[in-house]
Amino acid sequence: MACFQRLEPMSKSLTNLWHPIASAEDLPYRHIFQGQLLGRELAVWRADDDFVNIWENRCLHRGVRLSIGRNEGLELKCQYHGWRYANRSAGCTYIPAHPADAPARTICNRTFPVCERYGLIWSGEDPTGDPPEISLLEKGRTLPLRSIAVNASLNLVLEHLANYRFSLNGDPGNLAVTTADYLDQCSLSVTATCDSKQSTVLFFVQPVDSNRSVIRGVLCSSPTDSERLLTLRHHSTELSHLREKVELDALKAPLIQPMTPTIEQVPITSYEIMMPSSGRKASLRVQVLRKWVTAEGIVGLELESIGKPLPTPQPGAHIDVHLPNGLVRQYSLTNAPGQGSLYRLGVKLESDSRGGSSCLHETVKEGDVLAISEPRNNFSLRRDAVKTLLVAGGIGVTPLLSMAHTLRNNKLDYELHYFAQTDGHLAFPEVLQEFGDAVVLHLGLSPEATSKELTALLLGYKSAMHVYVCGPGPMLEAARRIASEEGWPDTAVHFEYFRNTIEIDSSSSFEVSLARSALTLEIPSGKTILEILRANGITLMSSCEQGACGTCEVPVVEGDPEHQDVYLNDSEKAAGQRIMTCVSRAKSPRLVLDI
Amino acid sequence: MIKLFDYILSVNCYKQRLIMSILDVPFESIPVDFYPGLEHKGEEFKKINPLGHIPVIDDDGFMLRDAHAILVYLASKYDPTGLWYPVNSPELVGETTQWMLFAEGTTNTASAARLHVNLGYEFDIDSCREGAHRLFRVLDEHLWFREQENRDWVCSGEHPTIADIAIFPDVILSEEGGIARIDYPAIRRWTDRVKRLPGFLPMPGIFPTADARPLSHEV
Known part of the structure; x- marks a missing residue:
């Protein structure tokens, strides 16, 4: 019959065809449909943003069917040990048995292409060409x-x-x-x-x-x-x-x-060790989809992938943005797992900008292409707290927004305390509105008044409470000091600095032995451990390279580190088991590192 | 207080726990060593139920056996709305009874297969499984058309009935008896709806599901 357009040539293999695998009505609110195509079982679920996910029906942890799990709107939670996977990317976002650790980016379930058309959900093993268009x-x-x-x-x-x-x-x-x-x-x-x-x-x-x-x-x-x-x-x-x-x-x-x-072998690296591949890699290309002024001196940027989908944004994660002027800067992702297939950043124009924020404010425009790194998460969010306090100072709100989204979606108890000059300085007001009563604003406070407010909100620590602080240095120092005075253990106080304002003393010289590489290197004054390692062919991941972000951390086996970073807390520094190789050095003549 | 002669892994005992939880009726669970002790087959227990099976309830001296009879009793006595066992509507009470009898079928096929696999009961497993699939096909088509009529439950009213409570446990644990539900998408959606009933209670093998869509005034 002439009115039918042939879908595909007759000779195509079944694996290369698009097949309907469900009806649109099979995917009601927060349901997980169990499907199967060509012998492969599928977990199919519609997220709250209407995106239809088609995944291998198998948790990467113990192989349990994800179709008996829970559709939590933006994440799917396995029924067995509670591993969570994000809408769209299928990346693992949380492992309850390791609440303090960010799951490795490589833990990502297999996804299949999707198209919703004619009341049916279409997918395929490896379909070639576009989904069928049927004129009738x-x-x-x-x-x-x-x-x-x-x-x-x-x-x-x-x-x-x-x-x-x-x-x-x-x-x-x-x-x-x-x-x-x-x-x-x-x-x-x-x-x-x-x-x-x-x-x-x-x-x-x-x-x-x-x-x-x-x-x-x-x-x-x-x-x-x-x-x-x-x-x-x-x-x-x-x-x-x-x-x-x-x-x-x-x-x-x-x-x-x-x-x-065939069940693809997914490379699951341990959640504890993210083996670095090299230095500052910018493996992703993104386009600026939207740029807008979200508050006084703050622009919002939405970055959309060019090519392969962006990795899962975990709450608290940041990316390196490689700017057109050659500078590399770190920005936190403000959107939570499963929220869209883009990254949303908030960038404040710093009065003393050394070219990073001013470039993003003044030069970069919608449609521009930027190189970014894959997200890294050194400020990961626990989801086992009885209550979580998020304390933001100014633009420090950015990582806390993704955390607030996550806690809200998981129906966990939290408060977001936002310290800012005026309400005109509040970034992403439309997002803040979503959090309702969980947001507490503290506007126009002097440093003394800020300390007073911090004391009030950090009163009454109870076991299994956690606080996450991000903001300017002095505020962070105050929050950490007050938390300690109010009985918060170091392990319950999580913080992220914008930058390291400690004046780095690089005058010492010492020897570094690499336990696993069987190599001993001299670190002369004026050179960092990271630089000397790289010069000798040891690849190590890094990001801010000023001791703030925690990316270039290395375990210490022996020796006495001279910490000059703002990433580790006081008890971690005293323990001397980890070192930030970009700024920290040695008090002892020799350091043995576990690399 | 109602005493329930109970076994944690029994679907028929679970039906009673579920309806009492939904109706907010306090009860005391009297554990019976069903497996491996076979306490329900012993002389002592036969004084409680000469048929030698559970559940049995003792409501202040009133003894009643047989899972679906107990559901009728509990809903009649403890549901002031009269919606769970809708005796005021001849059509609905007829439908409820019809589907309670259907639940006898799911118990004798799907739940029997589960007893065979889990506890080694000697049943013709192939015939149990075939029988369960025959019933599931009927139930799936029925529930699919209920959805088309904007109805959520096995009977035609807007409110769930004890028929849903009678069928649900046999269905939701069918995979333990080797009866897959992948071919019954409407049944799978209905089990989500049962799990969202206020007062829903899990048991080993029956997990809660995600919450229902919040009503517009709750958003």
């Missing part, structure tokens, strides 16, 4: 029929469907004459003609496995409300009859072995 379904209104699962092979089901008969008025005693046309190797149209009236159903047969299929029919017209249920019932009944016949035939046919889909 484009034209008018359509009605998806109830899907029918059949224990028979694709070809057997198609054979029977070619002889499918139905009635135009829903009367089972009055089945019309039908004609069938194959569209491709998985679908056909069946048209019934009666008294010069016609009705056409398109059937897409989903190859679930060698001996199992699902018939997904779409009626190429939309009956009136009164006829709608009658039509749906009629087809459901007639297709059930057809199923009985197909299954009887299938029992006679020789049994074909079930398909064995």
Whole structure:
């Protein structure tokens, strides 16, 4: 028939075709649909932003089906040990057994392409070309029929469907004459003609496995409300009859072995060790989708990926932005896991800008392409606190916004305390509104008044409370001091500095032994450990290179580090087991590092 | 207080715990060593139930056995709304009874398969599984059309009934008996709705699901 556009050449392999794998109505609010295509089980879920996720139905941890998990709106939570995976990227965002650690970026479930069209959800193992466009379904209104699962092979089901008969008025005693046309190797149209009236159903047969299929029919017209249920019932009944016949035939046919889909080996590196590949890598290219003034002196930037999808933004993570003027700067992601496929940053124009913030404010415009690093998370959020306090000073609110989103989505108890000059200085006011009463504003306070407020809100520490602070140096110092005075242990106080204002003394010279590399190096005055390691071919990841972000951390086996960073807390510094190689040095003549 | 002669892994005992939790009826669970002790088959227990099975309730001296009979009793006595066992509507009470009898079928197929797999009961496992799939096909089609009529439950009213409570446990634990539900998407959605009922109670193998969409005034 001329009105059908052929979907694909007949010769295409089933793995290269788009198949319908669910009905749109199979994916109601916060549900996880269990699907299967070509032997592979799928967990299919619609997120709160309407994005449809099609994943391997298997938790990367213990292989349990994700379809028995929980659709939490922007994350899917495995029922077994509570691993969470983000909407869109399928990256792991939280491992309850390791609440203080950010899961490695490489823990990411396998996703499959998705297209929602004609009331059906389409996907495929490895589909080539665009999802099918069917002119007959484009034209008018359509009605998806109830899907029918059949224990028979694709070809057997198609054979029977070619002889499918139905009635135009829903009367089972009055089945019309039908004609069938194959569209491709998985679908056909069946048209019934009666008294010069016609009705056409398109059937897409989903190859679930060698001996199992699902018939997904779409009626190429939309009956009136009164006829709608009658039509749906009629087809459901007639297709059930057809199923009985197909299954009887299938029992006679020789049994074909079930398909064995290959489960990709996902590289799961330990959540504790993120093995650095090299220095400041900018492996991602993004385009500035939107740039706007979100508050006095603060611009918001939305960055969209060019090419492969962006890795999962974990709460508290930051990226390096490589600026057109050659500078590299770190900015926190403000959006939470599962919130869109872009990164949202907030950048304050610093009065003493050395070219970073001024470049983003003045030079970079919408449509520009920037190179960024993959996100790193050295300020990760626990989700096992009885209560979480988020304390923001000025632009320090940015990482705390992604945390607030996450805590809110997980229905955990939290407060976001936001210290700013005036309400005109509040970044992302539309986002703050979403948090409702959880936001407490502290506006226009002097340093003394700020300390007083901090004391008030840090009063009454209880076990398993956690506080996250990000803001200007003096405020952070005050918050850390007050928290300590109010009985907060170091392990419950998490902080992130914008920059390290400690004047770095690089006059010492000492020896560094690398325990795993069997190498001993001299660190002369004026050179950092990081520089000497790199000069000797030891690759080490780094980001801010001023002792604020924690990326270039290395474990210490022996020796007495001279800490000059603002990343480690006092007890971590006293323990002397970790060192920031970009700024810190040695008090002892020799340091042994675990690399 | 109501005493429930109870076993944690029994679907029929769970049906009683679930309805009492939903109706907010306090009860005392009297554990019966069903497995491996077979206490319900012993002489002592036969004084409580000569048929030698659980659940049995003792409501202040009134003894009642058989899971679906107990559901009728509890809903009739402790649901002041009269919606769970809708005796005021001949159609609804008829439907409720019809689906309670359907639940006898799911118990004798799906839950029997589970007893065979988990506790080694001697049943014809293939016939249990085939029977369960036959019933699930009927239930799935039925629930799919209920959704088309904007109804959430097995009976045609707007409110769930004890028929939902009677069928749900057999269905939700079917995978333990080797009966997959992948072919029954409407059943899978209905089990989510049951799990969202206020007062829902989990048991080993039955987990809570994500919350329902908040009502507009709660957003």
